[in-house]
Amino acid sequence: MSWTLATFNVNGIRARMPVVLKWLEQRSPEVVCIQETKVQDKDFPAAPLEEAGYRVAFWGQKSFNGVAVLTKNEPEEVRIGFGDGQPDDQARLITALVDGVWLVNTYMPQGQEVGAPAFEYKLKFFDRLRVWLEANFSPESPLIWTGDMNVAPEDIDVFDPKRMAGKVGCHPDERKALEQVAGWGLSDCFRQHHPDVKQFTFWDYRLPKSFQRNLGWRLDLVMATQSLAAVCSAAEVDSEPRGWTKPSDHTPVLATFDLAKL
DNA sequence: ATGGTTGAATGTCAA
Numbered sequence: 001m002s003w004t005l006a007t008f009n010v011n012g013i014r015a016r017m018p019v020v021l022k023w024l025e026q027r028s029p030e031v032v033c034i035q036e037t038k039v040q041d042k043d044f045p046a047a048p049l050e051e052a053g054y055r056v057a058f059w060g061q062k063s064f065n066g067v068a069v070l071t072k073n074e075p076e077e078v079r080i081g082f083g084d085g086q087p088d089d090q091a092r093l094i095t096a097l098v099d100g101v102w103l104v105n106t107y108m109p110q111g112q113e114v115g116a117p118a119f120e121y122k123l124k125f126f127d128r129l130r131v132w133l134e135a136n137f138s139p140e141s142p143l144i145w146t147g148d149m150n151v152a153p154e155d156i157d158v159f160d161p162k163r164m165a166g167k168v169g170c171h172p173d174e175r176k177a178l179e180q181v182a183g184w185g186l187s188d189c190f191r192q193h194h195p196d197v198k199q200f201t202f203w204d205y206r207l208p209k210s211f212q213r214n215l216g217w218r219l220d221l222v223m224a225t226q227s228l229a230a231v232c233s234a235a236e237v238d239s240e241p242r243g244w245t246k247p248s249d250h251t252p253v254l255a256t257f258d259l260a261k262l
Numbered sequence: 263a264t265g266g267t268t269g270a271a272t273g274t275c276a277a
Contacts, residue, residue: 011277012269036277038270063270064277110277118276150277204277205267249268249277 002233003099003259004029007220009107009148009202009250013037013068014045016248023241024052029254030072031098035107035148037066044068059091067094067105067147074098082132092125099259101228102137106147111168119168122150126177130184139185142262145223148202148250151178153188156198157218169217186223189235189255199237202250211242222255231258 006029010016013034024032032054037044039060046056049070057078060066069075075098081088092107106129111122129145137143151174155161164170182188190199200216207215224232235255242251 015269036269063275112276206265206277208266210266246268 001258001260002256003031003101004254004256005031005033005103005144005146005222006238006252006254007033007035007105007146007148007222008252009035009220009248011036011038011248011250013039013066014043015246017045017048019241019244019247021048021052022244023238023252024049024054024070027238027252027254028053031103032070032252033103033105033146034068034070035066035105037068038063039066057094057096059094061091065091065107067091067107069094069096069098069103069105071096071098082128084128084132084135086128093129100142100262101257101259102141102143104133104143104145106145106149108148108150110150111174113168114166114171123173123177126174126181130181133181133184139225140227141225142228143186143225144228144255145181145186146221146253148219149178149221150219151175152217152219153178153191153221156196157200159200159215159217169219182223185225187226187229189222189224189229189232190218190237190253192229192232193235201237201253203242205249211247220250220253222253224255224257227262228257231261232256233258 054070058068109122
């Protein structure tokens, strides 16, 4: 059975519904992990997504953050936040068990700028995620950590690594924090299939014609435990929706797994 | 030098 997961930072689910619905019809992945919904739960546009054939689980807050998981099959379980005793004050983590796979969907903090309180919050969020993974899951089990990581893992993952060196998104401390989580037992599905490709998933609205000029970053990842990585048959970035009318500043990443071989 | 645009909300912040 070929099973495709996608991750998509939509930058406002309500503003992005035309793009999301068109893209779901085109690609029809089994699972879609969404970030930056920017909507309270009571206002989440579940009905049109259900009409498109998906079960919908979400956790949001007013104006900022917010995550959702769309699945063709009913999840066995959905969890919101860390539930680790510290306050779950920002809607950045939703976890679901579906089709025998644990999905960990994160909108990691952006960090604003190196040294800012938000930057410290970002680094701590990565540490907290690693501790939470250790406490709740086994790297031997089929698990996918995906979402907007807000870190370009390596220099190849940013359009101008010299200019961005040490800046937020490329700082060594952030890259170490990302590696620390991955070190639990996760590998980058896109990089596994495309070791040398300079392919971005985010192009800033604020840079003039950034998409046309390909001034971007690869911030959106699909990270799989070993058993899943071994049956990952393909991974791609679908740049097309970034060129549509009223696009998100991010575009979807897809990874396909042969779950029958697990 | 610190620009530029977008979403949510309707101030202005976050990205």
